[in-house]
């Protein structure tokens with residue numbers, strides 16, 4: 001075994017370790033709109049669910065160029081965001097949407113992605129994403145000294161492509177989503193082997 005103590009690491013080195021071992025990570029493909037009406041899209045793999053009732057999800061957003069990323073600023077200003085879940089076929093667009101652009105540039109327009117009007121909030125949904133969750137911002141919690149901020153939103157509307165959900169049983173066909181998994185560095189993975197175990201009583 002190799003032991004590394006965090007005191008010896010700077011933020012970038014710790015990031016390398018964490019993103020290499022916390023795998024695979026789901027990706028929130030977050031669409032927002034600024035108060036000036038500019039839409040924005042970026043992927044965030046520090047993403048999880050934090051509550052079932054009400055359903056709440058969270059993403060951890062770091063800083064860039066000494067300030068908040070467009071997504072973080074838009075969420076704080078408009079109090080809303082959409083978590084889209086991209087399908088494997090959207091990997092190129094998802095990866096490209098992480099490129100840095102000035103706040104007045106819309107990654108959605110730049111990539112020519114079709115959007116759908118949201119039902120409860122102003123931020124648009126990514127039409128081709130098989131799952132879209134409209135969220136109202138609830139809370140932001142800063143962590144550490146490196147500018148990490150955890151943004152929590154309440155899901156106010158779930159949208160599923162027809163083949164993804166059985167609305168009678170609420171069973172989700174996760175395979176139909178063909179989700180993109182993030183590994184360390186520039187690596188991604190698709191869902192691999194799936195095992196079915198007995199249900200817990």
Ligand SMILES: Cc1cc2nc3c(=O)[nH]c(=O)nc-3n(C[C@H](O)[C@H](O)[C@H](O)COP(=O)(O)O)c2cc1C
Nearest residue numbers: 042043044045046060061062069070071098099100
């Ligand atoms: C797959 C993927 C996952 C990412 N996950 C995160 C993340 O969890 N937190 C973060 O701050 N940045 C993450 N990034 C980097 C942001 O997407 C990137 O900084 C982006 O330019 C932010 O865009 P914005 O300024 O429009 O919000 C990720 C990038 C990729 C490609």
